[in-house]
Each structure stands twice: as C-alpha cells, then as structure tokens.
Amino acid sequence: MIIRDGHIHTPFCPHGSADTLASYCEQAISLGLKTITFAEHAPLPAGFSDPTPNQDSAMAASDLNAYLQETRAIKKEYAHALDVLIGLEVDYIFGYEAETKALLNEVGPSLDDSILSVHFLKVGGHYRCIDYSPEEFAAIAADLGSTNALYALYYDTVLASICADLGPYKPKRIGHITLCKKFQKLYQAEQSFGQEIGAILAAIHENGLQLDYNYAGLTKPYCGESYPPKEIALQAKTMGIPLVYGSDAHSAAGLRMF
Known part of the structure; x- marks a missing residue:
C-alpha cells in the first residue's frame, strides 16, 4: 500500500493549476496517504533563459520566499x-x-x-x-540526427546530474529518469538503452x-x-535503491494512486 507521494506541485507552478495547498492535502488524506512532498519547480539558475515559448517551466525567483512561507504554514x-x-x-x-x-x-x-530532474538538454549550443x-x-531529434541520439544525450545528462557536485544540499532523489520516453508512441527509439539505464542505476x-x-x-x-x-x-529495487512514488500532480485531482 502506498502511503507517501514524494512529487507534488503547487499553485506556484506557472504551468500548473491554481488549486490550493490545502486542497492537495485534503486529497492526500482522502487517499490514505501519510506523507507528501510539495516539490515545486525551483527557480531556474541565474543567467539561464527558459527556452519554452511562455517561459513558464519553473517558479519565479521572486516567488520562492512566499512558497517557503506558505508550505511551512500548511505543514x-x-x-x-x-x-x-x-x-x-x-x-x-x-x-x-x-549557479545551481x-x-x-x-x-x-x-x-x-x-x-x-533533467528537462533541458544542450543541443548545438x-x-x-x-x-x-x-x-x-x-x-530536437532532427537537430541531433535521430530519436536514438536524443535518448542517448538525455541519459548522459541524467548520469551527469547524479555525479555532479552540487554541494551539501544536493537533492537525494533523481527525478523521472526515462522522461525522454514521454512521446514514445510517436517517436520510438530503435534501441533499449539498457546499458545506459544500468549505468544510471x-x-x-x-x-x-x-x-x-x-x-x-x-x-x-x-x-x-x-x-x-x-x-x-524492479531492477532498481533488486539493487536496493529506494523507490519513492510520485504522482507529479499539477492539480489536486491529479494526486491519485495508480
């Protein structure tokens, strides 16, 4: 039985919903959860320009203090x-x-x-x-030459994130390590990347x-x-890696069990 959801967003997410922190908490309680993590997208690093059209990938730096205050209050x-x-x-x-x-x-x-987590890849500068x-x-796949090349760069970047020196407060959990498969029904890679996944694990x-x-x-x-x-x-579990369930909910209704 799942009693923890370790990946929940908030009204501070510019591409999410306006649902209140309390509504997420009430939904979590109704599902029988005992522990949740509000894990809002941190402000992007100083000097980095969000490449998405609406530049809404992450919380604004000016909202960070309010986010911390409101999550402390709801806690x-x-x-x-x-x-x-x-x-x-x-x-x-x-x-x-x-900067990170x-x-x-x-x-x-x-x-x-x-x-x-990795959402951004450096492609051609x-x-x-x-x-x-x-x-x-x-x-992106076309610019790199193939879907395979995109997957390979993604997995290389995830591995780099795991090995990066980000100081004593570096996150202890690695997010959605196969996010590159989000559109796999449209753009299928021609290889399994088992070796790359093995290196990441x-x-x-x-x-x-x-x-x-x-x-x-x-x-x-x-x-x-x-x-x-x-x-x-299952491979990760066999290796003794702790798995933390995450709904990645961007609305209270999105907080659910599967």
Missing part, C-alpha cells in the same frame, strides 16, 4: 493528519552547476526533501526542453540516492508507462 496546519515535507524539484542543467549549487546552498536549509511538446521533441546506488518512481507518464497519451517503467523499477 503546521496539517501536522495532526499528514506529514507535509517542504521540497523543490531542481533542474539539472549542464553547464549551470555552479549556489541556489541549493541558499535554500537547502529550509527544505525537508528535494528532487533533481542552445538549451531545449525535451518534454514541452511532440513537435519540439521531433525538432549503478550511479544512483553508489551515491546513496533515491529514485523518483513517477507515474505521470501513465497519464500522457503518447507515453503510457511510468518513469521509469515497471521492469526498470
């Missing part, structure tokens, strides 16, 4: 019924390690939990968001990290599986 309000962990989903962006480390050093003491749309995914294990067992992919029409899929999750 206290629901302490009798729910263990609310204050967290962030931090982007690993290759080339911005120093600086952000973590600043905010880390205020956090109970956090996730390190520019950063691109791989999960924004099928059209952008196809354009080995690095997670060696660094004493957790794995975000992210079920958002099951709700995506062109994916149809969790990130990672069940067979990789």
Whole structure:
C-alpha cells in the first residue's frame, strides 16, 4: 500500500493549476496517504533563459520566499493528519552547476526533501526542453540526427546530474529518469538503452540516492508507462535503491494512486 507521494506541485507552478495547498492535502488524506512532498519547480539558475515559448517551466525567483512561507504554514496546519515535507524539484542543467549549487546552498536549509530532474538538454549550443511538446521533441531529434541520439544525450545528462557536485544540499532523489520516453508512441527509439539505464542505476546506488518512481507518464497519451517503467523499477529495487512514488500532480485531482 502506498502511503507517501514524494512529487507534488503547487499553485506556484506557472504551468500548473491554481488549486490550493490545502486542497492537495485534503486529497492526500482522502487517499490514505501519510506523507507528501510539495516539490515545486525551483527557480531556474541565474543567467539561464527558459527556452519554452511562455517561459513558464519553473517558479519565479521572486516567488520562492512566499512558497517557503506558505508550505511551512500548511505543514503546521496539517501536522495532526499528514506529514507535509517542504521540497523543490531542481533542474539539472549542464553547464549551470555552479549557479545551481549556489541556489541549493541558499535554500537547502529550509527544505525537508528535494528532487533533481533533467528537462533541458544542450543541443548545438542552445538549451531545449525535451518534454514541452511532440513537435519540439521531433525538432530536437532532427537537430541531433535521430530519436536514438536524443535518448542517448538525455541519459548522459541524467548520469551527469547524479555525479555532479552540487554541494551539501544536493537533492537525494533523481527525478523521472526515462522522461525522454514521454512521446514514445510517436517517436520510438530503435534501441533499449539498457546499458545506459544500468549505468544510471549503478550511479544512483553508489551515491546513496533515491529514485523518483513517477507515474505521470501513465497519464500522457503518447507515453503510457511510468518513469521509469515497471521492469526498470524492479531492477532498481533488486539493487536496493529506494523507490519513492510520485504522482507529479499539477492539480489536486491529479494526486491519485495508480
């Protein structure tokens, strides 16, 4: 029985819903959850320009203090019924390690939990968001030469995130390690990338990290599986890697069990 959801967004997400923190907590309680993590998209690193059309990938830096204040308040309000962990989903962006480390050093003491995820890849000197749309995914694959090349770069970047020195407040959980498969029903890779996945799991294990067992992919029409899929999750479990269920909910209704 799942009693923890370690990956939940909030009204501070510019591409999410306006549902209140309390509505997420009430939904969690109704599902029988005992612990949740609010893991809002952390502000992007200083100097990094969000490549998405609406530049709405992450919380604004100016909202960070309010986010921390409001999550602290809801943590206290629901302490009798729910263990609310204050967290962030931090982007690993290759080339911005120093800026990310600086952000973590600043905010880390205020956090109970956090996730390190890859959404952006550096392609031809520019950063691109791989999960924004099928059209952008196809354009990135074309620029790289193939879907296989996109998958390979994604997995290389995830591995780099695991090995990166981001300081003492580096997140302890690695997010949706197969996010590159979000549009797999449209753009299928021609290889399984088992070796790359194995290297990622080995690095997670060696660094004493957790794995975000992210079920958002099951709700995506062109994916149809969790990130990672069940067979990789079982491989991780066999290796002794802690799996933390994550709905990746961007609305209270999206907080559900699968």
